[in-house]
Amino acid sequence: MKELIKNHLPHLQEIQIESNHSGWDHHIYIVNQTYVIRIPKTKQVLVKIKKEIKLLHQLSYLSSIIEIPNYLPFYNKDGQMIGVFYHFIKGQALSHSLITPPLYEAKRLGTFLTELHRLDIDEAKKCNIEELHSENYWAQLHQALIKKIFPFLKDAEKEEIDKMFLAVSKFKEAKVVIHGDLTSANILYHPSKKEISGIIDFTDTQIGDPAFDFAGLYWDFGDQFTKEALASYQTKFNKDEMYRRVTSFYGLQPIFHKWLKNVNDQDEKVVRQSISTGMTKIQIMHR
Template sequence: MMVSVNINSIKEYYPDLEIKKIQVNNEGWDHEVVIVNNNLVFRFPKTNHTRNKMVIEEFLLKNLKRISTQISLPNYEVIKNDKGIPVFGLYKYLKGHPISNIKYKEPLKSDTNAKAIADFLSALHSLNYYPLKKIGLDCTYNREYWTELYNKIECILFKYLTQWQQEDINNLFDNFFNNNLYNHYKPSVIHGDLTESNVLIEKSKVTGIIDFTDTQIFDPAFDFAGFYWDLGPEFTQKILKFYHGKENINNLYYRIKHFYGIQPIFHEMLHHLEHVGNFNIQDFMEKYNNYRCM
């Protein structure tokens, strides 16, 4: 039903658009994505919270695109109704496939890709966040967010884990909550969701980055978490060699290695328990243990 409503919205605002092919992706938490003719991407917000963030995303991308980067970004435009309320976002389809679609990832871990990612992150993290703050950009990943995540882990996941695993997760979060390195970072504008689903690849080369819905003002180390978890510590360190940030790289890497780069596993496990049901948690914990021992 929602798909047909959204297609009707496209026809209403673009009556001259000849629709020959439609692809729909409804799996994301924030948007239903409708791709028309392999050329135009329409993003329909699923919640009012996401709707409110669309204007921030548009403003951010327009400012970020002024900074030279070899990675393509959406040329994002928010379409509003006559009351000024965002209806959908629109941009031209970016070439490439998400890293998540690629089974063998070793060719992606090149110096060329590391530098491209580092240049993008250097540009993003150097943005002046005060203009964005004025239109509503804030910090979602605050202490309350992480406390809520830990409580979910304790209530939902702990019953599947050994006592040793529970104690180790307790130590992980205890270090995060109490180590001053996590409290004295220099706040930056971050992407907030640089997972392998939002990084595009073509012929083993990083070509684009999409979905800035979770953009916020937070610890820049968080933006390396997806690369650490999905592509490993060595490639993350390679990115950091080309990265030009505002603080000591060793402190940045400490926060990645000892918390941000590991915490994606908890989101994955909670997601599987909610949506998949039958899966082997110990398979996830094996990777977790390997990363904790590095």
Template structure:
């Protein structure tokens, strides 16, 4: 699972002030931390991200390589990383200019007038079309691009079994095995063309420009990967519902293969809580583990 690092706020301020003295007198704000990064907003102008895990450190290097070229092909703003620290500078971090906008929570989205909702759907559909059309061959990182999607899910299943073994029971183990066996044994589930994914689209990563009445940007590409285009829609489905996804799809030009929706409904939507369990194991949060395992058990029981 890799290392997990916690930071004191004063150590992050000291790191920024030391390496960027021109920003030392700016206002420092600490944003709500993600699973993988501690985030500092400096002078309401820059975002500094400090990776909390080894995998997050690796992803920063990939983002630095991919995002500049990717931004040229996208209709929405994405982080324009200016700098990724070296190994000799203490804490690892990256920084980039702040993208203005409000997080598109479900409540905020539902409050928008009909025409603005249509604009969000169109903006997001176009963004995903362009993202998924990005030529993966331009990414010069074998660990990132030479992927076997089925093999990755087999590895994920092993990781899940290892993570939940102290907390699970025979009935749950049996249901999880059946879920993965059905998915992995169907060759049709792996006949899609892998593409570049944001892989963590959710309300907190979508920014809305109230003044211009449109999406202004998409942030946090830390989970970016090459994989199944259907997987991209799971976080959006979970947050906003099926009707929203269907309207976004009206503006999506990617390939919808024969098992696209089956993969979403029968597998991806049923494993979303597994990520919460893994995070709970990594952070030693027993209450989080117990809660999400209970949700998983109910989901699998209802679908059996």
């Protein structure tokens, strides 16, 4: 790895590498607290990251409110692209701290999403950005829950989840370019400056419902933070309806993915505990 880094960053006289294995899709290395290297774990993710390079190039002309990575290709010794590298953005992922950012930072996120969602869809399609959360996607998720999770649920709980998926089948909002994974794991925060310092990981960027990008804020930071972000978000869409879609479905659906992961891990005790906790959260947040 050091030899490859020297090839890409010949000006570095000493190289110190910190390995961060917290990424789901990437091996992540931090070099001298100055550069980040992301190596996809699969060929499928490598294809996504090539799309990401083109998208971030477009977004760099628009976004000035919060820093985003500027990817450069990272090659192996045979000249094949195996990942990307970029200047380290100072800050800590909010998922790694107990910090809830102040409400005025929600407004900056709302402004950032205004800029992102204004990207031209036709230009995004040229970068092979496509719609992923189609009606079929949600229908398949629903069927997976019926098959693997419903056996653990009471009839009233099954009915509540069925109603949630019936509601999402009726979402017909116009589509925009969305981040697709705007959660605390991908929002960097600078503790001493008390501000959000960067947005990272655009691997899941897609064409989709603009409300989806507020779901992670709702899940991680709650109701008031989400409302503040929406207040500064400029759009032609009905923001009350966007908020309703977040609170009725998008902001809760991470629970379903967690349940399915636990089932696939084949730990029934964990499954039952996770379902109990998840249903409690759904009932509280879905009121």
